[in-house]
Amino acid sequence: MPRYWLQCFECQARQQTENTSFRCEKCGGLLEVKFNLSDRSPNWKKRSLSVWKYKELLPIDRQESIVSLGEGGTGLHHCKRLGKKLGLKKLYVKNEGENPTGSFKDRGMTVAVSKAVEQHRKRVICASTGNTSASLAAYSAKAGLDCIVFIPKRKIAPGKMIQVIMHGARIVEVDGDFDKALEIVVKLVADRRDLYLMNSVNPYRLEGQKTLGFEIHDQLDGQPPDTVILPVGNGGNISAVWKGFNELQQLGLSKDKPRMIGIQAAKAAPIVHAIRNHASRVLPVANAETIATAIRIGSPVNWPKVLRAIRDSHGTAETVTDIQILNAQAQLARDEGIFVEPASAASIAGLEKMVEDRKIDRKDTIVCVTTGHGLKDPSIIDRIPSSKQFYTLTGNNTDQLNKQLF
Ligand code: F0G
Secondary structure (H helix, E strand, O other): OOOOOOOOEOOOEEEOOOOOOOOOOOOOOOEEEEEEOOOOOOOOOOOOOOHHHHHHOOOOOOOOHHHOOOOOOOOEEEOOHHHHHHHOOOEEEEEEHHHHOOOOHHHHHHHHHHHHHOOOOOOOEOOOHHHHHHHHHHHHHHOOOOOEEEOOOOOOOHHHHHHHHHHOOEEEEEEHHHHHHHHHHHHHHHOOOOOEEEEOHHHHHHHHHOHHHHHHHOOOOOOOOOOOEOOOHHHHHHHHHHHHHHHHHHOOOOOOOEOOOOEEEEEOOOOHHHHHHHOOOOOOOOOOOOOOOOHHOOOOOOOOHHHHHHOOOOOEEEEEEEHHHHHHEEEEEHHHOOOOOOOHHHHHHHHHHHHHOOOOOOOOOOEHHHHHHHHHHHHHHOOOOOOOOOOOOOOOHHHHHHHHHH
């Protein structure tokens, strides 16, 4: 029996070959990597926290293929001050902004770029709202791969844009949103074998991202939290983390699994609509809009995986407004010293809303995943909720300043 294989998420067909679009050769469904978990008892305890700590459960065959910038091992911060305000004793933030390029994408990219190297690929491609392209550009630079990214014109946060440019990727600006950019990229790869697709339909990427779940479990001393809250865009991350918790259970390392809660921006919330309506499919939202540009997505390609993660875990999905996102972003920064980008703050905003609506048990252990660093998006500087922070020193009049300050 092989260590791992590709299987259809929908019809379970084991894939004989790998096509460029990462779709099932039988039914066209999404693919996932399946591991033979029966004879595996990995001894992880002595290794330090990182994505590659869990290498037995990552689909890379040769150590020499690994392209790493030191991803994973991010902090799980016990948020006592914010928790107290919300009446929660066990509130944690898993801060993915601490990754090498400042977002959780690095977990997936180290694995997918390693796979590209292992398969002797030379050229990688993605569509992106910013972080995927920043991460892919960096890992491609490290691996010496030709990197092409498709991004929605003028809708990428400046911190992400500078990363893509700095790492030397070639950039195609699309007149349209992320959904259109991804559609074009998927069409392109279908016709060309020399392009390796790096969006989250690439199942190898999600394998790296599942280590987020492994790390949370490790950092809570081998206990799963009751609830994990994540921002949802294309839906790769919430599905990957859920897969991670499932594998821990199958390995006998964890009895329970958390409930998964997905947060979307109110005007970009196709998953939330489907969950609320008990729908079997996710209908795309046209003209998705939010200040959290990272999750400005109307047609999430991983929707079948997201629906299953939320429903199987007895979780749910919630919307938050841009104002709620901006308030939560400032609150986390001011109460806990953690500066995250707007999309990441959606998880905190969603928690706050659910606490208010009494949809969260205050005794629970709750982990909010903050997915990207605050410096990614300085463009929101004029929209930071105001508090008295600026003072003026006129001439040398320190007496007057003293009066103002103290
Ligand atoms: N948070 C941030 C900061 C993101 O950049 C993304 C996705 C998400 C959350 C949502 O994750 O798509 O797995 O549900 N950004 C992608 C990109 C789409 O291109 O960088 P998801």
